Amino acid sequence: MLDTLRHFVNQTPLTLWAAAIVVFTAAELVTRQPVPWRRRLVNLVNGSAVLLAIFFAGPIVAGTLHWLKRSLGLVYNPPFMLDFYVQSAPLAALIFLLAYDLGYYWFHRLQHAAPLLWRVHAVHHSETDLNATSYVRQHFVENVLQSFAVMVPLLMVVSVMPRTIAWAALISATAQFFAHAALPIHFGPLSAVFISPRLHRIHHSADRAESDSNYASMFPLWDVLFRTYRPPSSRPERTGLHSGERLVGLWPLLSSPFRRRQTTTTPMT
Ligand SMILES: [Zn+2]
Numbered sequence: 328m329l330d331t332l333r334h335f336v337n338q339t340p341l342t343l344w345a346a347a348i349v350v351f352t353a354a355e356l357v358t359r360q361p362v363p364w365r366r367r368l369v370n371l372v373n374g375s376a377v378l379l380a381i382f383f384a385g386p387i388v389a390g391t392l393h394w395l396k397r398s399l400g401l402v403y404n405p406p407f408m409l410d411f412y413v414q415s416a417p418l419a420a421l422i423f424l425l426a427y428d429l430g431y432y433w434f435h436r437l438q439h440a441a442p443l444l445w446r447v448h449a450v451h452h453s454e455t456d457l458n459a460t461s462y463v464r465q466h467f468v469e470n471v472l473q474s475f476a477v478m479v480p481l482l483m484v485v486s487v488m489p490r491t492i493a494w495a496a497l498i499s500a501t502a503q504f505f506a507h508a509a510l511p512i513h514f515g516p517l518s519a520v521f522i523s524p525r526l527h528r529i530h531h532s533a534d535r536a537e538s539d540s541n542y543a544s545m546f547p548l549w550d551v552l553f554r555t556y557r558p559p560s561s562r563p564e565r566t567g568l569h570s571g572e573r574l575v576g577l578w579p580l581l582s583s584p585f586r587r588r589q590t591t592t593t594p595m596t
Pocket residue numbers: 435439448452530
């Protein structure tokens with residue numbers, strides 16, 4: 328039992344996520360950001376479903392990669408070995424994440440355009456009080472879809488060593504929890520280089536014209552390149568779903584994509 332638990336902790340981003348949530352929640356408390364504690368709690372409990380999905384999806388993703396590589400006769404050697412060309416693990420991780428973010432950018436755009444995918448992604452956009460726990464307010468199905476749509480194709484082309492994966496996980500977790508924190512921070516003229524809370528808040532706007540922008544999860548350069556970039560504005564945008572619906576509590580979050588009609592939602596006030 329203890330070994331199973333230790334294996335679970337080692338094989339998931341649990342520790343990293345917990346550390347990032349503690350650091351950015353502390354920053355929100357120090358700067359006195361008004362975030363309801365119940366909201367944080369629901370997001371954290373939902374996050375445990377996300378972690379479980381990652382835990383169970385990991386072997387399936389690895390098995391799919393194994394099968395694909397055998398089918399294509401690649402004998403487990405993707406054509407581009409990143410660590411061979413870039414010796415520094417942090418730099419290799421940044422390059423790997425830049426490539427990942429390009430794939431994520433297009434998957435994310437598709438999530439906003441395709442009604443079926445939007446049903447799942449809408450759970451993340453249902454956040455009305457962005458805070459350090461909002462990153463884990465996403466439907467667990469979204470993580471599985473993202474793994475197959477973005478990570479599997481990327482790992483078919485690029486191979487990276489475990490130390491680079493570790494750096495990528497650290498940078499990615501920091502960026503994601505930072506981007507959702509209730510902190511009035513942006514990087515001014517460098518806003519198009521790296522994600523910030525003010526920039527990502529625009530993506531969570533209840534105004535669809537604003538939320539259909541800033542799709543990149545770490546490097547807004549992709550939004551600049553594909554003309555979906557909106558610089559951080561100083562005015563406080565209202566966040567949440569365009570429809571005005573609210574998902575309150577854990578069960579509405581988990582069941583929302585599967586409901587024919589969102590009968591447990593209430594109008595936004
Ligand atoms: Zn989105």
